[in-house]
Amino acid sequence: MSAFREHLRQIRSRVGFLEDTDLALIGAIEKGLPLSPRPYAEVAAGLGISEQEVLRRLAALRNRGVIKRLGVVVRHRELGYRANAMVVWDVPDDTVGELGRCFSGYDFVTLCYRRPRQLPQWPYNLFCMIHGKTRDEVQARIAQLVQECGLESVQHQVLFSRRRFKQCGARYHGVTTCPALADAREADYAT
Numbered sequence: 001m002s003a004f005r006e007h008l009r010q011i012r013s014r015v016g017f018l019e020d021t022d023l024a025l026i027g028a029i030e031k032g033l034p035l036s037p038r039p040y041a042e043v044a045a046g047l048g049i050s051e052q053e054v055l056r057r058l059a060a061l062r063n064r065g066v067i068k069r070l071g072v073v074v075r076h077r078e079l080g081y082r083a084n085a086m087v088v089w090d091v092p093d094d095t096v097g098e099l100g101r102c103f104s105g106y107d108f109v110t111l112c113y114r115r116p117r118q119l120p121q122w123p124y125n126l127f128c129m130i131h132g133k134t135r136d137e138v139q140a141r142i143a144q145l146v147q148e149c150g151l152e153s154v155q156h157q158v159l160f161s162r163r164r165f166k167q168c169g170a171r172y173h174g175v176t177t178c179p180a181l182a183d184a185r186e187a188d189y190a191t
Contacts, residue, residue, distance in 0.1 A: 016064065021047065025057055029070070077164060081131040083138045084161040087145075088124035090117075091154055096126055102149040103128050108141045123155070135160065 018026075024047055033039040040058075041051040061067045091099055096114050103112045111129035128145075132138035139158070146152060 014065075018066070021049065022057055022061060022066075025054065026061070026066070029058075029067075080133055083132045083135045085130050085135075085138050085142070086159045086161075087128050087130060087142055087156055088159065089126040089128075089151070089154055089156045090123040091126050091151075093125065099126060099149060099151075103145065106141070106145065108132070109145075124157070 025043070028043050028046060034042045036042055038051065040054045044051045044054040047054070058067065058070070062069070089099070100112050100114070103109045108130055109128050110131055111127070113127055114125060115127055117123055117125050130138050130141050132141060138160070142156075142158060146154075146156075
């Protein structure tokens with residue numbers, strides 16, 4: 001049995017049977033949703049099913065753990081945002097939720113999450129990503145967060161991006177066997 005077939009067997013044993021339509025839907029969302037007012041309607045048209053059926057199947061795939069989440073990958077540089085910084089904060093653990101809610105009120109904070117500290121080298125437990133067209137703009141936004149969220153006495157570091165790696169959405173490697181992707185997937189697993 002090829003490595004690809006074995007991988008597919010393991011996935012199917014974990015999540016159960018996947019109908020051909022589910023596999024084709026996974027293949028379609030792997031490529032990225034179309035930029036349109038009704039992206040699921042466009043995906044549905046490509047699969048020959050209704051928009052409601054796409055939404056129902058995505059919910060079922062999510063409930064079964066086949067798909068963990070759906071999200072957006074924004075390519076900031078193409079939009080003119082060339083200064084990007086991860087800001088790491090050392091905040092009291094009991095204030096992380098409150099500060100996360102404060103950060104989420106700012107449209108320039110695109111990611112915000114908690115991570116465990118790695119003491120003694122890494123004391124930071126709250127992370128947020130800020131994008132701007134210039135470093136000065138990013139620094140001004142950080143100063144705004146500090147002032148408006150009451151972080152004047154909180155230790156933090158600003159980690160500006162130096163390069164961008166390939167940005168892409170989730171790949172459900174080995175699950176997708178729709179005809180358009182099957183050959184590529186099997187080739188990926190060739191030994």
